[in-house]
Amino acid sequence: MLSSSYDVLIVGAGVAGPALAYALATKTYAKRNAPLRIALLERSLSKPDRMVAELLQPGGVTSLKKLGLESCLGDFGSTPLAGFYVMRGERVIRSAFPEGYEGRAFEHGEFIMALRNRARRAPNVDMIETTVTGLIENDDTHRVIGVRTSKADGQSESYFADLVVLADGSLSKFRTAVLGNMPYEPSQKGYLAGLIVKDLKLPAPKYATMIVLKGAGPVVLYELPNNEYRMLVELKAAPLDLKDHILRDVVPQLPLSVRAPILNALETSRLRRVPHYYLPPTKQGESSKAGAFLLGDSLNMRHPLTAGGMTVALNDVVILSDLLAHIENFGNWDEISAVLRKWTHMRKPLASTINTMSMSWAGLFSAEGEAFEILQDGAFQFIGQGPEYSEGPMALAAGITASPLLLAYNSLAIAFYSIWVLFTHPRPGNKFAPQIYEYPLLLVKALTVLWTIGNVMGPVLWAEM
Numbered sequence: 163m164l165s166s167s168y169d170v171l172i173v174g175a176g177v178a179g180p181a182l183a184y185a186l187a188t189k190t191y192a193k194r195n196a197p198l199r200i201a202l203l204e205r206s207l208s209k210p211d212r213m214v215a216e217l218l219q220p221g222g223v224t225s226l227k228k229l230g231l232e233s234c235l236g237d238f239g240s241t242p243l244a245g246f247y248v249m250r251g252e253r254v255i256r257s258a259f260p261e262g263y264e265g266r267a268f269e270h271g272e273f274i275m276a277l278r279n280r281a282r283r284a285p286n287v288d289m290i291e292t293t294v295t296g297l298i299e300n301d302d303t304h305r306v307i308g309v310r311t312s313k314a315d316g317q318s319e320s321y322f323a324d325l326v327v328l329a330d331g332s333l334s335k336f337r338t339a340v341l342g343n344m345p346y347e348p349s350q351k352g353y354l355a356g357l358i359v360k361d362l363k364l365p366a367p368k369y370a371t372m373i374v375l376k377g378a379g380p381v382v383l384y385e386l387p388n389n390e391y392r393m394l395v396e397l398k399a400a401p402l403d404l405k406d407h408i409l410r411d412v413v414p415q416l417p418l419s420v421r422a423p424i425l426n427a428l429e430t431s432r433l434r435r436v437p438h439y440y441l442p443p444t445k446q447g448e449s450s451k452a453g454a455f456l457l458g459d460s461l462n463m464r465h466p467l468t469a470g471g472m473t474v475a476l477n478d479v480v481i482l483s484d485l486l487a488h489i490e491n492f493g494n495w496d497e498i499s500a501v502l503r504k505w506t507h508m509r510k511p512l513a514s515t516i517n518t519m520s521m522s523w524a525g526l527f528s529a530e531g532e533a534f535e536i537l538q539d540g541a542f543q544f545i546g547q548g549p550e551y552s553e554g555p556m557a558l559a560a561g562i563t564a565s566p567l568l569l570a571y572n573s574l575a576i577a578f579y580s581i582w583v584l585f586t587h588p589r590p591g592n593k594f595a596p597q598i599y600e601y602p603l604l605l606v607k608a609l610t611v612l613w614t615i616g617n618v619m620g621p622v623l624w625a626e627m
Contacts, residue, residue, distance in 0.1 A: 167322045168199045169492050171309060173294050173336075174329035175204035176274060177215065178458035178475040180281035182327060185229050185483035187284035193487060200287045201321055203311065207278065207291045209271040213356030213434050214466050216270045216392055217243070217370060217384055220263035221512070221561020222473035228480050234276035239387040240268040245556065247366035249417070250374040253542050256366055257552040259560050265469075267370070267384050267392070292319060294330070297339055297454065305495065306340075306453030324493035326454040332439055334460035340451045341444050346625060348441040351521075352528075353397040354466060355404055355435045359383075359427040362391040363419055370469075374527050374538065378411040382467060383420065393424060396467055396528050397435065404435055439463045440521055442625035443513065447502030452495045455502055457482070462513060465524040470516035473561035474509075481508045512564035514626035519558055519569055522619040533614040536607065540580020543587075566623060577615040581608040 170186060172179045183202045190198050218226075218235075226232045243265035245258035259265065282289045291314075298308040298320060308322035328336045338344065362383065364371050370384040382394040401407035405428055413421055443462040446455045458475045485501045485508075492498065526537055545552045555572050557563040585604055588595055596604055 166201070166319070168201045168288075169323060170198060170200045170325045170327065171321055171323040172200065172202045172327045172329060173309060174331060174458070174460070175202050175207070175278055175281070175289065176210075176329065176331060176458065177277065177472050178479055179204070179327075179329040180274075180277040181229055181231060181476060181479045182329070182457065182483060183281040183287050184231060184277075184284045185479055186486060187281075187287050188230060189483055189487040191285050194490065197286045198492075200284075201323070202278075202281055202287060202289045203292055203294055203309070203321065204278075204289070205291070205293045207289065209275050212270045212436075213392070213394075214270070214354060214436065214438075215472055216267055216273075216386065217469040218266045218268070219469055219473045219559070219561045220259050220265050222476050223264070223266055224562075225473065225476035225480050229476070229483070231277065231280055234273065234280060235266050235268070237276040237279070238268065238272040240266040240273075241385045241387055242368060243267055243370055243384065244368045245370075246372055246559075247364070247369040248372045248374065248542075249365065250538060250542055253546070254365070255542060255546045255552070256369065257545060257556050258549070260553055260557050260562060263560060263562060265370075265560065267386055269386055269390075290321075294335075297326070297336060298322070299451075299453075303452070306451055324453075324491070325498060327457055328454060328460055329457040330460050332441075332459040332463055334456065336454075337456060337460055340454050340456055341446070342449060342451070344444050346442045346444070348439040348463065350437050351440050351465060353400055353435050353437050355395040355397055355408065355433065357393045357395075357424070357427050357433050358386075358431050359391045359393050359420075359423050360389060362423040364391070365417060365419065372467075372527075373416060375412065375415045377530070378407070378415070380467070380527050381412060381416065391423075393427070394467070396524070398528070400435065405433055408433075438466050440465065440622075442517070442622075443506070443509075445503070445506050447499035447506070450502075452499070455498075462517070464517040465520040467524045467528075468516070468520040468559055470520050470559070470561060474513050474516050477512050477561070478505075478509050481505055510626075511566065512561060514566045514623075515558055515564050515569050516561055517626050518566060518619065518622045521622045522573065523559075525618050529618075531614075532607065533610045536584055536611050537577065537580050537615065540583050541576050543583055544576050544579040566626065570619065570623065573615060573619055577611055581611055584608060584611070 248255045292311040294309045296310040306326050311319045373381045441463040
């Protein structure tokens, strides 16, 4: 069995792993007496083929710039996004990102390969294709001191390091081993179905389009390079026949202008389905196993429909690499654990904002029932009043503003506005606003609305805080 030693081992070369390897190598190179030796371990270094993590919010773009990795977006081509265009029946909202900010959309595999190439070229970073099969612990202290791996030819190897970073994704094999008794386990919240569509004309070019449906969806459409468009469909459960479900329940509710290309794609392109999970973060550095910590989806997951995952991961890398850059001895767990505790505190504003918004807003626009209908009506009318009403929610969704309290304030403002609309505007099918004798029933509905928004947001906010 072969063995090698490094200062830092990073397991997983998705988004967070290569970004951290590059950041640590470049930020510490001129500061240390001896440059860090870093190994980035990945099961397969071929281009990944995934249908999610293709839309990077403006906050994620900002983090790439802070890491010196913004050129990754130009290495292969990416499409700028100006905001979101949301449709619900006859109503539409065009919400732009705050001035000076833009998102980017790209083919996931190309982006990952660009990140890996930058990490590979960083000083003293070795990128190794191997499958990590287990953690190596010190027999006396039980501190993690390395990993066991297996190559494609079956050869076993061991890699040792002062610090092991596990960024091995949503299905992490090492989550429990590092965190021990976790307060939360990953919970599957549904599925996303994905399809590549060609020659599609979006209702608003350069805007990601979200279409709120009845009994299905919602659906998200956005432009990728090379005249390709991604279609994502939210699924509460896996239908027996996915294609039939989209043909029967989704396509008839889409705008006429996009139906023909989507129908053609359903016959000619690969239709895929993947599960998605929610996992609140767990504090590390106190009761977690010494010598290792989790990063990325292995630590924290949220609903993918609002496209916040990469933004959280890259912001985590920005904060973490800045803190670790001042550590001289990565074998000093007291110093590392102090960094992890500080990182947990510093990452919370942005991570909890995006996580809470993704879970609550995805729930709001995909759920059914009268209270949700009232909230959806109110949200559309509130945000549709103009930029001064949409800029706050958009800055939160984009990862520009990091404030769970501001998110709660905006959500309550929409809830109370929805109640005001309930009392003062005609309901569907009626020509006139409600009369005074209807107010007692409307009051009951208003209380149900407040209960619903609290029930949707409350558990997520509690878990995140």
